[in-house]
Amino acid sequence: MAGTVKHSHLKSSWRCPSNIALVKYWGKRDFQKPMNPSLSFVLQNAYTETSVELHKDGDQKVEFYFEGVESAFGERIEQFLDYISVRLNWVHKYNFRIHSRNSFPHSAGIASSASSFGALALCLTELDFSWSGKPVESPEFWQMASEIARMGSGSACRSVYPGFSIWGKTQLFESCSDDFAVPILGGINPVFYGLQDAILMVDAGTKEVSSSVGHRMMDKHVYQHSRIAQAHENINALYLALLTGNQKKFVEVVENEALSLHAMMMTSNPSFILLKPNSLELIQRIRRFREKSGIPVCFTIDAGPNIHMLYFQENELDVKAFIERELLVFCENGKWIDDRIGKGPEVKSLPQHPPHEGAK
Numbered sequence: 640m641a642g643t644v645k646h647s648h649l650k651s652s653w654r655c656p657s658n659i660a661l662v663k664y665w666g667k668r669d670f671q672k673p674m675n676p677s678l679s680f681v682l683q684n685a686y687t688e689t690s691v692e693l694h695k696d697g698d699q700k701v702e703f704y705f706e707g708v709e710s711a712f713g714e715r716i717e718q719f720l721d722y723i724s725v726r727l728n729w730v731h732k733y734n735f736r737i738h739s740r741n742s743f744p745h746s747a748g749i750a751s752s753a754s755s756f757g758a759l760a761l762c763l764t765e766l767d768f769s770w771s772g773k774p775v776e777s778p779e780f781w782q783m784a785s786e787i788a789r790m791g792s793g794s795a796c797r798s799v800y801p802g803f804s805i806w807g808k809t810q811l812f813e814s815c816s817d818d819f820a821v822p823i824l825g826g827i828n829p830v831f832y833g834l835q836d837a838i839l840m841v842d843a844g845t846k847e848v849s850s851s852v853g854h855r856m857m858d859k860h861v862y863q864h865s866r867i868a869q870a871h872e873n874i875n876a877l878y879l880a881l882l883t884g885n886q887k888k889f890v891e892v893v894e895n896e897a898l899s900l901h902a903m904m905m906t907s908n909p910s911f912i913l914l915k916p917n918s919l920e921l922i923q924r925i926r927r928f929r930e931k932s933g934i935p936v937c938f939t940i941d942a943g944p945n946i947h948m949l950y951f952q953e954n955e956l957d958v959k960a961f962i963e964r965e966l967l968v969f970c971e972n973g974k975w976i977d978d979r980i981g982k983g984p985e986v987k988s989l990p991q992h993p994p995h996e997g998a999k
């Protein structure tokens with residue numbers, strides 16, 4: 640395509656949310672393909688805004704500015720551009736000036752790779768589609784953005800849709816794929832569009848073990864086959880719970896997935912434990928509150944110590960009082976983030992930060 644199409648549109652800006660998995664992606668095969676299917680929803684308040692500008696000045700392939708300051712993340716992006724050049728052959732013809740910012744603090748313990756690669760993939764896909772005259776924001780557009788995002792970070796492929804999405808082949812839909820995520824478009828019981836996520840910050844420090852290292856531990860894991868089978872069973876059960884509005888089943892599956900993810904880490908070789916004493920304290924208190932009050936709250940956990948407490952809009956007042964009363968004392972500096980299910984990415988016009996002094 641490059642060379643035959645006039646590249647007049649050289650800039651694109653998108654906002655893309657982070658997402659939280661309910662059925663967890665853990666373990667890879669081939670290039671950035673998942674060992675098992677996963678299901679997640681996007682957040683509303685935790686997002687990345689990115690603008691990509693293409694140019695031919697100078698010889699620096701990628702300049703990456705995070706909140707106005709040139710950052711070493713540019714090196715990871717260069718590698719990513721190499722991978723995606725298989726799909727977008729024009730990337731080698733330009734230099735990239737990229738500006739990015741997150742809505743959440745860097746140390747918040749929210750995985751930023753999903754929203755970062757999601758936003759970057761949307762910018763690149765928009766440039767590609769607008770040059771080739773293909774309709775932007777068509778189903779093909781979102782699918783390609785999801786596939787490109789996946790090449791940067793697996794979980795990022797689930798960030799480009801509103802609400803819930805699934806990544807990886809399942810028995811649920813023929814359209815499910817290991818190459819890109821698909822949105823769950825209809826049929827979900829409205830109660831789940833009122834999902835709230837209280838992110839309880841146990842430790843905002845950097846992770847002791849990166850996700851990439853963790854995924855690799857599944858290659859020879861003694862429980863690999865049972866974990867794959869369990870994820871399939873859980874995704875089937877969760878999808879049915881989402882359709883039927885079965886909050887009890889939802890709670891059961893979501894907690895089982897979170898603890899299974901950490902069980903895989905604890906039983907891998909070498910083994911690692913990312914949960915902290917306060918993570919366990921929060922887990923126990925959430926369970927006790929649910930038993931006593933009958934309110935359907937539960938927790939999920941990513942590859943870190945922070946607890947995402949999920950609950951429903953109709954219980955907001957009771958749950959927020961519970962957070963204040965019992966949970967904040969177990970959070971680092973009493974920190975938590977009030978988030979909820981989101982509406983997905985949007986096109987953004989990003990004001991440019993002036994390059995940081997001393998930056999090239």
Ligand code: DP6
Pocket residue numbers: 659660662663664665677750752791792793794795850851854900941942
């Ligand atoms: C525990 O998507 O961060 O959050 O593909 O290596 O970038 P890479 O891994 P990443 O893994 C996320 C794992 C998880 C579960 C999930 O989001 O499904």
